[in-house]
Amino acid sequence: MNAMQVLAPAKINLSLKILRRRDDGFHEIETLMAPISLADKIDIERQSRWIDFSCDDPTVPIGDENLVVRAAKAFFEKTKISGGVGIKLQKKTPHGAGLGGGSSDAAATLRTLNQLFETKLSREELAKLGSTIGSDVSFFLFESAAICKGRGEIVSLTKLKKKLSILLLKPVFSVSSAWAYSRWQGSKEVAGISYQPQNLDGQSFVNDLERPVFEKFIFLAQLKTWLLKQADVGASLMSGSGSTVFAVLHPNADVDLVIKRARAELDREIWTCACETI
Known part of the structure; x- marks a missing residue:
């Protein structure tokens, strides 16, 4: 070969x-x-x-x-x-x-x-x-x-309890992992943003890097908050050090409608990808 x-x-x-x-x-x-x-x-x-x-x-x-x-x-x-x-x-x-x-x-x-x-x-x-x-x-x-x-x-x-339907959303900017980790210790929470663990179907969703990243990139905090208000979304979290925020979708969610709303209400240039855990 x-x-x-x-x-x-x-x-x-x-x-x-x-x-x-x-x-x-x-x-x-x-x-x-x-x-x-x-x-x-x-x-x-x-x-x-x-x-x-x-x-x-x-x-x-x-x-x-x-x-x-x-x-x-x-x-x-x-x-x-x-x-x-x-x-x-x-x-x-x-x-x-x-x-x-x-x-x-x-x-x-x-x-x-x-x-x-x-x-x-x-x-x-x-x-x-x-x-x-x-x-x-x-x-x-x-x-x-x-x-x-x-x-x-x-x-x-390990094995996940079930396969998850995921919607990824990323603005045009990126976030450096090294920068995010370097800001973790002294960072502060943005008022009105929830950083608490979210529980969905026995899985806890939490990311300690949201605090330093959201402090500088407030749009990502707004994106997560917006996703959590959508009826099709069960949980939302930043992945790694960002700048992607993902939504865990409920069964039979209308992912195209969520994407359409996100572009209309948040960022018309936002990159999106509907996918699933494997």
């Missing part, structure tokens, strides 16, 4: 609790994440040498700062293979969105290279390698909902 095409699903955080800031600058967290049906597409082909990477989104960096390139380099360094690879990425998941798109792309790259070059690295070995690339990469390697601890790299697999 010389070439493969794979999907790299995005994720949402159903809960995200920050426990403390660590001495190494990272934060100790506990988060429940679930992969969703929104996915990037990656074509990977073996070649004699070099790592050639391209992407259909011109805003995505294509050098060493790209997690896919870093994943490929880490794989070849780990396995000592003297080969190369051509990688073409088709982006569907927006970046700077709190949906883990770059980390998922890196995980899919590691998993695919392991198959193409028949290196037989275990899932645990790949996850350890992935943790050196990004905090969420290990999670994506297991292709399952999971509770993640440490800085996100300690993964315990």
